[in-house]
Amino acid sequence: MATPFDKWIRIARSGADAMAQKAQSVGLATAGSMARRLLGQPRPDSGWADWEHGVTHRLLEVLCDYDDALPDPEAVHAVEATRNFVDTLPPRRRSQLHDLLAVIEAGPLVLAPDGQRLAFTSLPDSAAHTYIRGWSESSIPQRRAVFHALKSVCMMGYWSQEQTWSPIGFDPGDHHLDDPRNIGDDDE
Amino acid sequence: MSNGVLSARDPDRPESIDVDAVVVGLGAGGSMVLRELARAGLDVLGLEMGSWYRPEEASPNEAEMLPRLFQESGARATEDFSVSILQGKGVGGSTLHNTNLCKRLPNAVLDHWADRFGLDWATGESLQRDFETVEDLLNVHRVPDHRVNRNNSIIESGLDELGWDGGRLKHNRHPEACKQSGFCELGCPNDGKQNAAKVLIPQALEAGATIWTEARADQITTRDGRATGVCGTSVDPIDGSPGSKDRDFTIRADVVCAAASATGSAALIRRSDVPDPHRLAGTNLHMHPGATVVGLYDRDVESWSGNPQSVECTEFLDHSDPTSGGVWLVAGAAHPAGASTFLPGFGRSHGRMMQSYPKIASIIAMLHDQSAGRVHPADDGGLHIDYSLHEPDYRELARGLRGAGRILFAGGAREVIVPTTPALRASSPGDLDGIDASDLAPLSPALAAVHPMSTLWMGSDPEESVVDPRGQHHQVDGLWVADGSLFPTSFGGPPQIPIYTMGLRVGRAILQEYSSTMSANR
Ligand SMILES: Cc1cc2nc3c(=O)[nH]c(=O)nc-3n(C[C@H](O)[C@H](O)[C@H](O)COP(=O)(O)OP(=O)(O)OC[C@H]3O[C@@H](n4cnc5c(N)ncnc54)[C@H](O)[C@@H]3O)c2cc1C
Ligand code: SF4
Numbered sequence: 229m230a231t232p233f234d235k236w237i238r239i240a241r242s243g244a245d246a247m248a249q250k251a252q253s254v255g256l257a258t259a260g261s262m263a264r265r266l267l268g269q270p271r272p273d274s275g276w277a278d279w280e281h282g283v284t285h286r287l288l289e290v291l292c293d294y295d296d297a298l299p300d301p302e303a304v305h306a307v308e309a310t311r312n313f314v315d316t317l318p319p320r321r322r323s324q325l326h327d328l329l330a331v332i333e334a335g336p337l338v339l340a341p342d343g344q345r346l347a348f349t350s351l352p353d354s355a356a357h358t359y360i361r362g363w364s365e366s367s368i369p370q371r372r373a374v375f376h377a378l379k380s381v382c383m384m385g386y387w388s389q390e391q392t393w394s395p396i397g398f399d400p401g402d403h404h405l406d407d408p409r410n411i412g413d414d415d416e
Numbered sequence: 417m418s419n420g421v422l423s424a425r426d427p428d429r430p431e432s433i434d435v436d437a438v439v440v441g442l443g444a445g446g447s448m449v450l451r452e453l454a455r456a457g458l459d460v461l462g463l464e465m466g467s468w469y470r471p472e473e474a475s476p477n478e479a480e481m482l483p484r485l486f487q488e489s490g491a492r493a494t495e496d497f498s499v500s501i502l503q504g505k506g507v508g509g510s511t512l513h514n515t516n517l518c519k520r521l522p523n524a525v526l527d528h529w530a531d532r533f534g535l536d537w538a539t540g541e542s543l544q545r546d547f548e549t550v551e552d553l554l555n556v557h558r559v560p561d562h563r564v565n566r567n568n569s570i571i572e573s574g575l576d577e578l579g580w581d582g583g584r585l586k587h588n589r590h591p592e593a594c595k596q597s598g599f600c601e602l603g604c605p606n607d608g609k610q611n612a613a614k615v616l617i618p619q620a621l622e623a624g625a626t627i628w629t630e631a632r633a634d635q636i637t638t639r640d641g642r643a644t645g646v647c648g649t650s651v652d653p654i655d656g657s658p659g660s661k662d663r664d665f666t667i668r669a670d671v672v673c674a675a676a677s678a679t680g681s682a683a684l685i686r687r688s689d690v691p692d693p694h695r696l697a698g699t700n701l702h703m704h705p706g707a708t709v710v711g712l713y714d715r716d717v718e719s720w721s722g723n724p725q726s727v728e729c730t731e732f733l734d735h736s737d738p739t740s741g742g743v744w745l746v747a748g749a750a751h752p753a754g755a756s757t758f759l760p761g762f763g764r765s766h767g768r769m770m771q772s773y774p775k776i777a778s779i780i781a782m783l784h785d786q787s788a789g790r791v792h793p794a795d796d797g798g799l800h801i802d803y804s805l806h807e808p809d810y811r812e813l814a815r816g817l818r819g820a821g822r823i824l825f826a827g828g829a830r831e832v833i834v835p836t837t838p839a840l841r842a843s844s845p846g847d848l849d850g851i852d853a854s855d856l857a858p859l860s861p862a863l864a865a866v867h868p869m870s871t872l873w874m875g876s877d878p879e880e881s882v883v884d885p886r887g888q889h890h891q892v893d894g895l896w897v898a899d900g901s902l903f904p905t906s907f908g909g910p911p912q913i914p915i916y917t918m919g920l921r922v923g924r925a926i927l928q929e930y931s932s933t934m935s936a937n938r
Contacts, residue, residue: 290762290763291762291763291766292762292763292767293762293763293764293767294763294764294766294767294770295764295767295768297771298767298770298771309479312479313479313482313483313489316483316489316654316655317488317489317491317655318488318655318656318657318796318798319655319657319796320794320796320798321488321491321492322655357763360762364761364762364837365837365838366837369496369498369857369858369859369860370496372837372858372859372860372862373496373497373498373858373859374497376497376859376862377493377497379757379762380491380500380757381491383753383756383757384478384479384482384753385479386753386756387478387752387753387755387756387770388477388478388479388480388752388753390477392752393752395771396752396770396771396773396774397771397773397774398720398751398752398773398774400476400597400599400720400751401597401721
């Protein structure tokens with residue numbers, strides 16, 4: 229009886245998934261360079277261009293548009309923390325993140341959220357929210373993927389800042405040696 | 417650093433050396449092989465691309481610890497970003513940050529491996545004895561009542577209420593050193609884990625093993641169908657790539673053991689142009705991808721506090737049909753940045769969910785996946801991963817999401833959030849009934865996988881497997897594999913004990929083969 233195992237061996241032999249993989253990775257790099265062309269911005273030689281910093285800043289403003297009980301991203305230096313985190317990624321992953329920033333900045337020039345054909349960082353608040361919601365709830369998986377990847381790094385930047393912890397009731401305790409919460413030894 | 421441990425970035429490190437054996441990757445499998453070979457008196461070198469982690473360096477901050485302990489800072493993902501893949505780096509590998517659950521391979525899975533892949537040993541007594549040896553070595557024991565945190569008690573009482581299969585798990589934490597800080601996935605600050613780094617590596621070093629950290633193997637060298645060593649380079653332990661001052665190395669060895677995980681070993685072997693007439697290496701990737709379902713409670717749960725995982729639900733796992741898959745449910749605790757990623761949406765509604773953080777319990781529905789992906793080496797020394805779920809796995813995932821929601825309700829949740837697009841906010845168990853495979857697609861929900869496996873699997877038929885039933889490559893003598901790659905299929909449970917045990921068995925097989933080759937050459 230043929231098992232799923234036999235099926236994938238056939239697929240693997242055909243090499244079809246290797247081609248799909250190539251198309252996919254070329255896809256993001258191409259989208260990134262098209263977006264930069266639309267924006268009239270070259271790819272920075274290394275590090276961060278000012279406009280990329282601006283996109284990260286605006287993204288954090290929209291993603292972390294929380295109510296007053298939670299700190300403002302600016303107040304907790306979330307942009308710097310996000311950048312620092314992205315800079316720890318391997319070069320290929322880092323470059324994908326920069327491509328995603330270009331794509332999200334140039335997207336409204338094509339998608340015109342609330343009828344506004346402006347770069348993301350120039351959109352007024354409500355159009356910026358509509359625009360980001362469009363990515364997060366899109367029926368197209370690739371668009372949800374862009375949202376998910378950018379949300380993950382921005383959340384790392386914001387929620388890793390200790391000032392954001394007590395407003396949500398998170399207390400790591402004294403998590404080092406001899407934590408007072410030692411509540412007894414195992415008897416097995 | 418300890419005696420016998422050298423950073424490959426050290427200017428005094430030699431360009432090339434000769435050893436009896438080189439082990440690439442020092443996680444669960446590699447550390448065990450290193451220990452076995454060193455204790456038998458071989459001159460053995462372990463290469464590890466990450467660094468040497470000391471508990472005193474631990475921090476509760478995710479942005480600090482992920483870059484140090486996780487491959488690609490925890491941002492490794494499939495090419496389409498639909499599955500995040502969390503894997504470790506550093507001496508100890510993924511056992512540095514894993515959550516210590518311990519379980520043997522299910523008998524039905526072992527029967528299937530024996531029948532379908534010719535792994536005769538899978539059904540024998542010797543494997544069970546080896547499990548026992550490993551469990552003794554790592555102090556594996558049932559999680560006692562006083563170490564079950566509130567997230568897990570909710571699951572336990574939900575299972576009781578529903579009458580579903582599951583229960584308490586075993587773990588390998590030290591009964592005294594573990595202080596219940598709950599930071600397991602960021603590396604233990606208290607040296608409370610009886611893991612590869614704490615138990616096996618010191619014994620290997622004591623027996624004379626040498627370790628190079630920040631040393632990435634890039635190529636396995638072969639001549640006339642025999643492994644002859646490894647070439648590589650020193651790397652930055654954070655981003656994993658070589659900088660301008662990094663230098664190449666060449667290791668000549670009679671035995672090469674790839675233990676760089678199911679992704680790392682597959683990429684290394686494919687990059688090395690090891691003969692692969694049936695183009696199998698790197699295919700068959702399984703990884704137990706999972707999605708997190710959240711319950712909101714009226715009382716404090718503080719799921720971050722205490723042992724993160726101690727209870728399982730096996731109601732949706734049926735190993736009697738090896739092709740039917742299923743889903744395994746366990747607690748899904750995370751610290752704030754991790755939790756903010758699996759809580760859906762952004763802005764005000766997301767902020768309100770984060771403000772409920774102390775009152776949430778969560779469950780991960782992890783697939784015993786029948787879908788299979790593929791690992792490719794990348795030009796920059798890293799790797800790419802392709803993986804997509806097929807329809808039967810989506811059906812199982814839907815079943816798992818519904819089941820997780822029901823357990824959370826049975827444990828007292830007032831609301832359950834299922835991270836589909838758009839997210840489902842259920843206020844009663846009946847609201848979950850509508851979730852089916854047609855609601856699910858890539859990134860709906862986003863998945864995370866912590867158990868990559870099966871890319872260089874064992875089998876007796878060289879046309880249908882990459883390594884033989886002992887772990888030696890079918891095409892290259894002296895090339896062995898000892899990590900999660902070895903499992904022919906997924907199995908829907910925690911893999912570390914099976915991987916440690918494979919390390920023990922592969923180590924023993926290497927010694928047997930090595931001594932017979934040596935005596936034949938004399
Ligand atoms: C968050 C999390 C929680 C988990 N919880 C559990 C649990 O509770 N129970 C359980 O059973 N399992 C758990 N696991 C999984 C378990 O830890 C792994 O399955 C297991 O450690 C894998 O062992 P391995 O030997 O295959 O690879 P790893 O342990 O991943 O080790 C591979 C090592 O190889 C190194 N490496 C890779 N490429 C190279 C190269 N080219 N050169 C040199 N070095 C290289 C890596 O840096 C790494 O250190 C968890 C995993 C994660 C991520
Ligand atoms: S609960 Fe804390 S002390 Fe115990 S093993 Fe996990 S990180 Fe270490």
